[in-house]
Amino acid sequence: MTADVFTSSWFYWAVGIAIGLPIGLVLLTEWQHALRRKQSALARPVTVMRNYLLPLGALLLLLTEARQVPAEATSVRTVATLFAFVVLVLLLSGVNATLFQGAPAGTWRKRVPTIFVDVGRFVLIAVGLALIFSYIWGANVRGLFTALGITSIVIGLTLQNSVGQIISGLLMLFEQPFQLGDWLDTAAARGRVVEVNWRAVHLETSTGLQITPNSVLAGASFTNLSRPGDTHKITVTTIFSLADPPNQVCALLTRVAAELPQLRPGGTVSSTPVGGLEYRTTIPLTSPADDGPAKTTFLQWIWYASRRAGLHLDEAADDFTTPERIAAAVAEVVAPTLRLNAEQQQELIPSATLDRYGADEVIQRAGEVPDRMTFILAGRVALTTGTGDEPRLTIGTLEEGGFLGQSTLTRQPVIGYAHALSEVTVVHVDREHIELVVQRNPLLLQEFGRAIEDRRASARRVLSTRTEG
Template identity: 45%
Template structure:
């Protein structure tokens, strides 16, 4: 037995025949376990099992067949293949250790892939040089010297061109922005859709602007997605006249801002006086994506709100006399449809107000007691009710010739809210004035009573259907 074990081929053969299957079996189970856990170490283990160990076994067999003559051709080839696979295994393992389990925000997670690829290239070149020197006996000293001198010459020649690229790569390492962030750069403003080693692609809404990394690295820009507060804010500046009361202006603008669809519900809007009758409105929104649409809606609705409040946005004429002819003409149509006399018409015209609403504005809230009846003269509105969970349910639509606030006379709460479906104009007649008209015109009283009952029934049916 001792003579058998003393043979040069015995232990290598034992390792290949007995040890290799056992190790392969263990590595197979380990690879399956890591794959199920989606671990980054699964790939190095599979590389070790499928390629490195079989190549090692092949090298041992070839080496023994050729009587351990390391200078034999097949032994050199087998050793070269084995050495190259070992390099790949070490690189894969290092990648799994350093970057596979990198924590969010760490330097390993921020490191650009081009730095990793360059590091791999350098290690592979060094490894190949070692293999050539160890296995094939090649003198690589002169080659290294030549490559080093050539690299210095090339680096000095292209330093002006390579400098911005290096600056851009260092910027990517710092990661001041990520894909999906919104940037405000000197050359473009928009959302980052792609980042590579050469440039950043920004979707501006009118196409994709491609900005070299070096240009961003050497200039200043604003990351709109990284805010110090709880949210991003859309701001707009509005101008009124010195005759407008600041308290009324502020309350009107706050009411408009709080009703904007993109506003974050649990964060308040802000209105600041800037002097010279200028005001800045700040609306908290979830993303810069909503900035343009929010500012557009704010400016659009602010004009209508200023008209209703008697304010002079941008110096607009908002005197009551401006609407007197409009009110007279449309209330005359209303009076004709209900058979009202000239005296009733005069009362309504004297006390009537022209109110304008933008599309999407809430004209009347649910569960309130209205103080006036509004006759729709332009546009269209939707009647809505809300379930116990706050879900909005449509009851029906109203158009020109219809009216809202029918419970103003009975002083009952309305069950449905009213939202403008388009830019809408109402002629509003307050409770006291319409009450005097109704007492002298039973037909109008019956029409209002019937409308109240019909709308209550429609609201009840809509809520029952939503359950």
């Protein structure tokens, strides 16, 4: 009896399955973990192989070889159907992972729309299932294919317009004139592409989500504002008085636009008079998303800058600076710092000016040698490090009564930037008058020297902290 067991073929099949199945599961598990660590697209096909194909294959061999169940039995046919279906899914998943998911950017495989892949997968699954039922169950599928073919022709003729629109949209997606994140300017809307599917393109606009059918885009012209890169720009038109010198106006507009935080790195700003009272400023930007913020900031800054320069934006005259306001500002913030009496304050008024700066506007630039001292009358000013293209770090904040530009006496360049945190009103005093005041009171020079060293020390501490971090 024992000899019959060892000489039977089913015994070796049973032992082989009992040993081979665990070993195969262990090997496929290790392979699966390795692919997941590499974030490989093949991880999913290997998972299908481990969880479904290998157990079903072992069960099929156990039924047909170890148990000697006839192939015509319902249990064998059921397991064989499941096994063949998993093989079909595995092949499709493997082809998709190697051919499309791992395709290099810019190749035709990467440009194939997902809907094409899904339709192809559906057709192959349908054909595969038909073959499976034909060979395993002996089903006659020829009539089914004939009926499906006739039905497809009838449906195609009935819906030829709708299907044509869908196909035209899919062909446009295959060409890929845009991708997620691009900005489109269409006849219906202007916005950023946030979703693309087989039916429509979703644009995020300032008024909400604009859904445009693919067939509409395929049948009309539109502009991709994001391609080619580094070409996007906006044009802002402004009006100045006829008495303002055009060269001064253009220089002002160019300087203000060049300091915008939204300016594209390496971009060149240009301003030109276009006739009448109009001036056109071209500002290169990184993305159309910056259009609104850049234009708003530019118009805000030139309102303040034009008044500081004595120019007349929108032909408006500025009556903010008056002798009475300058005298009050000198008495409030300049006299306490410079220790001036009433007579000295009157002497200083002719050399003082009153200016305003908009929020985030630069008041002092790193590396420049100031030609005057600046006293803060209202608002808050942030002092930051001047480190080129690197992010600026805050050294400190000045409020009402604070001052800038004390290095005008030592003729040293300033080490950082100063920009307004809100609207800031300041009093400027020329260097010549500051020198006269210091000559009368030498102790002021020592105090200014200590202020310079304190700010330099603060800047060094901030930079050293970033270096250590």
